[in-house]
Amino acid sequence: MRAARTAYPLKWRIMDALEGVAAAIWPARFRRATPYLMLLPAVLLVGLLVLGLIQIADASLRTLDTTTFQFSDDYSIANFRRALTEPLFLVVAQRSLIAALIVTAVTLVFAFPYAYLMVRTRSPGLRKFLLIALFLPFFIGQVVRAYGWLIILGNQGMVNEALGLVGVAPMRLIYNYPAVLFGLVQYMLPFAVLMLAPALTAIPEELEAAAGSLGANWVRTFIHVVLPLARPGFIGAGVVVLTLSLTDFAVPAILGGGSHDFIANAIYDQFFRTSDQGLGATLALMLVALGSILVGLVFALFGAGTLAMGRSRA
Amino acid sequence: MKRFKPTLSHLSRRTFLQATAALGGASALGLRGAYAQEPEKPAEIIVRAWGGSWVDSLKAGVSDSFTKMTGIAVRHDLTEDNEIQPKVWAAVAQNRVPPIHINWDTTTNATKSALRGVTEDLSDLPNLANVTDLAKPAGLEGFPIVNTYGYVYVLAYRPAAFPDGPPKSWKDLLDPKFKGRLAFYNDGIGFHFPAQVAGGGKLEDIPGNMQPAWDFITKMKAQQPLLGEDPDFTTWFQNGEIDAACTISTNAREARKNGVKIEWVVPEEGAKFDTDGLWIPKGLPENELYWAKQYINHALTKEAQQVWLDGLGLPGVVPGLTPPKDLVGDPSYPTTEADFQRLIRISSKIQVENESEWFSKFKAIMQG
Structure with a gap:
């Protein structure tokens, strides 16, 4: 008996028991459904999101009665009509969209050399430094960072004080559209670098060396080898930066001085300032639609980026 | 001798008014022992407030003295007035206990809540007998809000x-x-x-x-x-x-x-x-409603108003308040x-x- 126990240790017995339990809960005949089981949590999460969107859609079709501050029982498209005809919302939507496009372009331009150097450098010290500099901002929230810029760029901030030393009068560096774009680029840069770095890591260095040995200078190598191969990273980073910028709230609120609102700020105003949740829900739906259309366009024009969807099978 | 202590389910309007009147009289006379028929005290009441000097003044003028008088701690919730509003509205619509006991609010915002029907009636506060017309919210029935200063x-x-x-x-x-x-x-x-x-x-x-x-x-x-x-x-x-x-x-x-x-x-x-005012959302347990009303009643005493509004530099709703020295004759x-x-x-x-x-x-x- 003792020999048999040694031959079949306790932990094996436990594993057998666990396997038995697992087989009872999920019999072998269900095995083909196992991948779908794995998908279930994600589907549930997306389902919750969809439920929220359905509620928002329902609210968007109800109008506010300002004599009772209750919402109508009937459905109407009055909120959509307001959202599409009132100049305020068109101005804010246009501003958000243009800012998102500018911020995406500038961020990608700045992020690429950073990511390239971080991936290709032979110096472990430099790589660590770049990684720390990249992750440090993540430990500081967006709002704190935006307030940091107020301190640095304000009328009595460090920059204006430095300018004062050389006789330049204080100038307004914040509370304008460029300040909002600057704040967003600074906020988005780490996201873009993080999305670009894996794509650049996947490019074999030998390809660049081969291009060089065939006579290509670094510009041609960059244009004809690195850029095309880094496209999935650019697209992934671009989509992330574009959608985050389009929907940003804090940076326009803090660095815009109140007169450079984005769509998210207009949504906040409707929900919390005028108590018109119907109109706020309408604007939120339209923002979701705008973001989805933009992402769809990017995917349609350039492919799915790091998702690598649609890649031909070898 | 067994004293009658009203339970929550037995707290009738009559009993409440008696207790309120007794408390009002007691607070005026400084008689702390007159809470014989008071309902059960909550550990704390939550008052939404604006931050900075606003909440400091409220604390110094109303909250601290209320705590001293009743033993009930006052927690100040600094959620923005615009942001607490939908939370309170949702709680009342879903028959949940609201997240705050008292909302310190702009009269305009508070009027929205009153029109929506989520505010308790405060008409029976004893100290309303001593306030100026400014305390009454214009265009509303009764006192769903009490204006406390201009x-x-x-x-x-x-x-x-x-x-x-x-x-x-x-x-x-x-x-x-x-x-x-x-x-x-x-x-x-x-x-x-x-x-x-x-x-x-x-x-x-x-x-x-x-x-x-x-x-x-x-x-x-x-x-x-x-x-x-x-x-x-x-x-x-x-x-x-x-x-x-x-x-x-x-x-x-x-x-x-x-x-x-x-x-x-x-x-x-x-x-x-x-004006700004104080109001109580519907849906509080009766004993908490009682003490929330006592807080507002206390905020309408001359002593509380004097300290609170000295801090804010604003004119109150109780006659006889003395303006802060730096604001005598000031247009504000x-x-x-x-x-x-x-x-x-x-x-x-x-x-x-x-x-x-x-x-x-x-x-x-x-x-x-």
Whole structure:
């Protein structure tokens, strides 16, 4: 008996028991459904999101009665009509969209050399430094960072004080559209670098060396080898930066001085300032639609980026 | 002898009124032992408040003395008034206990909640017998809100930026030298009505024809003003970002207390006068409702008002309050009929019904 126990240790017995339990809960005949089981949590999460969107859609079709501050029982498209005809919302939507496009372009331009150097450098010290500099901002929230810029760029901030030393009068560096774009680029840069770095890591260095040995200078190598191969990273980073910028709230609120609102700020105003949740829900739906259309366009024009969807099978 | 102690389910309106009256009398006489028939005390009550000097003043004037009197701790919830509103509305709609016991709110915002039917009636507070007409919310039945003080949206300015003397008119702000050096609330609150007058219109035309206001605000837009909330004004003055602002006098006074050289005036076109108040959301357990009412009742005592409003520098709703020394004769602390004649007061009902449109119009101009 003792020999048999040694031959079949306790932990094996436990594993057998666990396997038995697992087989009872999920019999072998269900095995083909196992991948779908794995998908279930994600589907549930997306389902919750969809439920929220359905509620928002329902609210968007109800109008506010300002004599009772209750919402109508009937459905109407009055909120959509307001959202599409009132100049305020068109101005804010246009501003958000243009800012998102500018911020995406500038961020990608700045992020690429950073990511390239971080991936290709032979110096472990430099790589660590770049990684720390990249992750440090993540430990500081967006709002704190935006307030940091107020301190640095304000009328009595460090920059204006430095300018004062050389006789330049204080100038307004914040509370304008460029300040909002600057704040967003600074906020988005780490996201873009993080999305670009894996794509650049996947490019074999030998390809660049081969291009060089065939006579290509670094510009041609960059244009004809690195850029095309880094496209999935650019697209992934671009989509992330574009959608985050389009929907940003804090940076326009803090660095815009109140007169450079984005769509998210207009949504906040409707929900919390005028108590018109119907109109706020309408604007939120339209923002979701705008973001989805933009992402769809990017995917349609350039492919799915790091998702690598649609890649031909070898 | 067994004393009668009303349970929650047996707390009738009669009993409540008796207890309230007893408490009112007791607090007036300083008799702490008169809580014989009081309902069970909660460990704390939660009062939503604005931060900074606002909550400090409330704590010093009302909350601390309430805690001393009753033993009930007061927690101040600094959630923005606009943000707590949908939470309270949702709680009442879903028959949940609301997240706060008392909301310290603008009368306009509070009126929205009253119109929606989420406020408790406060008509039976004993200390309402001693308040001025200012405490009564205009255009509403009973006391769904109790106004606790008034305030003025003054023209605050840095004297150094006005070497020829204080500004006399809102139009003075159109001087090109103030481009980028002005500030208003980001929804224009406080400025709509003086702008109507400064733009050549009449107050009687509000809300029917406010084109003069929009025209004047459009002119002001060319000055590229900053737009913000209460704390922004104090910060902007302190950091030298602005020379003048339309803001509640309390914010200007706070900046002055912090060492900023700042003054304020009520310009010739007038300045908006408004009120803030306290209200209780529906859905509280009866004992907590009772003590929340006692808090508001206490806030209406002369002693509490004096300390609270000394901190804010605002006129209260109890007769006989003494203005803070620095505000005697100040236009932001109106006490006489003549003082009030220089101020613009529009009913909460008109404001509530049109506020959304006004905010949108102001935003459309400023964001354009």
